[in-house]
Amino acid sequence: MIMNTRNHNDVLILYPEGKITLGDGDQELGEAVRxxxxxxxxxxxxxxSKVSYLDSSGVGELVGCYTSIxxxxxxxxxxxxxxxxxxxxxxxSLHSVFQVTDTEDEALAGF
Numbered sequence: 001m002i003m004n005t006r007n008h009n010d011v012l013i014l015y016p017e018g019k020i021t022l023g024d025g026d027q028e029l030g031e032a033v034r035x036x037x038x039x040x041x042x043x044x045x046x047x048x049s050k051v052s053y054l055d056s057s058g059v060g061e062l063v064g065c066y067t068s069i070x071x072x073x074x075x076x077x078x079x080x081x082x083x084x085x086x087x088x089x090x091x092x093s094l095h096s097v098f099q100v101t102d103t104e105d106e107a108l109a110g111f
Contacts, residue, residue: 063094
């Protein structure tokens with residue numbers, strides 16, 4: 001998995017690219033979030049538009065990211081999920097935990 005980042009005002013946007021699965025991207029996602037928190041970021045958007053696949057390990061890492069961010073008083077928003085990945089998030093009822101939007105602009109609005 002490749003991880004790109006960009007800042008928009010005081011919001012950090014993470015752009016994972018590829019698969020987020022056990023042993024392939026799950027730990028990189030968590031490490032990117034933890035590093036961001038250590039560097040002072042508290043408003044984080046993860047843009048899933050270039051994520052091709054997410055498995056249960058990736059979902060678990062996403063929950064860990066959410067917990068870490070909330071524990072530091074931050075906020076996580078997720079955008080750009082494919083219908084297949086969103087179905088997985090919905091099936092696990094995590095769509096009611098995470099703030100999920102279709103677009104990055106929607107995720108950034110109201111921060």
